[in-house]
Amino acid sequence: MILLITGFFSALLLGTIGMLFLAITLIIFIVFHQRRVILYQLKMQQMEAEQQKVLLKASMEMQEEERQRIAADLHDEAGPLLATARLYLSENMVTQDKATQLQTIFNIKEIIDDAINLVRNISHSLMPPTLKNFGLESAVNDFFQKINGAGSLQVECCFDNYEVRLKPEKELIIFRIIQELTNNILKHSHSTFIHLIEQSAEESITIKLHHDGKGLTQEDFLKMSKSSVGLGLKNIQSRLKIILGNINFEQDSSRTFYKVSINIPREYDEK
């Protein structure tokens, strides 16, 4: 009986100590775990900020590259053309005979026509008129026709029910991404064909690019977009970020071709 009572009381004390121990352990665990969660989240935030910085840098480099290209075009091509036209005009045309005057005017007209064409080309490279006037489908078709014209590889695209157009600025971004991806395939993959498929849905549009050359996997893409090389890939990433899209690089299960899928959500007024 005494043993039973002693056991009963010791159970009370042991229970109290046990409960207290559990309570204190739980509190300590919560405090440390919460600290760890915060540190982890801060680390993630830092990584995100670094990634943003890389993308911003890539975007600025891209802008700078574009400006340099335009400057070079204007300086090397438009500059000499206009200078030649000026030279013709500087000559004393009044003292020339009529035939020479007409020839000079004809030459100046030709030079000005060339300058106009050049400016048009620069303008078109900044904003393709087909894209502006007829939309993404026509612009991509136009772009692919030009590549096909070269005859080195077979390029084709298939748009499925692209009736409701996206916003012009969004279309331009997608077009630039397609251009960048196609140029990368042309430069690095040594493929024999490129096939683009567009699939429209109510909520989003998906663009898939297939090619049979040497391609990238998602791992390669992530690795390259974080490294100092792969400016084009960083540009793709920063462009996609603007339109809230995502990209996926993968190799087909048969390992015969690579696939790049881009998914872009539609906004409320694009549905």
Added chain:
Amino acid sequence: MHKKFSFKGLRVIFFLVTLSFIHDFYALYLFYYQHKSNFIFYNIYQLTETISLYCFFCLIIRNTSIKKVIVFFGILYCIVWLLSFLEFGTKSYYTSCTNFENMTLLALAIFYYYEQIIIIDSAFIYAESTFWIVTAYFIYMAGIFFLYLYMASLSLEEQEKYYVLNYIFIIIRTILLSVALLIKPGFSKIDNKNLI
């Protein structure tokens, strides 16, 4: 009301601490000068304390479903209290109510800790007064849980012997509550939007 107690939860605790102070003094007066216990007074105090703590948890817990559960606990507790009152009247202390209170408050405290891990809005959890208040009651409830569970089966002599545990945990609770009331509000608040 002092600026420090602008948070409603702290006001509830401030009310509870004041009530507890009055209760302890009155209990001592009854014990030493009247040499008797006034059980209905203790039981009413217990009812007020429990309802106040449910209110406190209702204010600090963000999950609306749990808030509804707290209201349910409150109603259930009142029913248990009334049933105990009808059964024992003013002749004994309602240990079943205390056990119910202990179990529900322990569960709510654990949920509060869980919520603190899920929704982080403070860089240091221990820099929040609510954390110290919950900890104070969590340790107190955990400490007296077995005591009140066995209370009914103990003799008066044994009850007196083991009731010292209650005093020890009241002291611990009071110290932790003092820490809570001394903490500056919003000391380590962080912007939740910045966290992923």
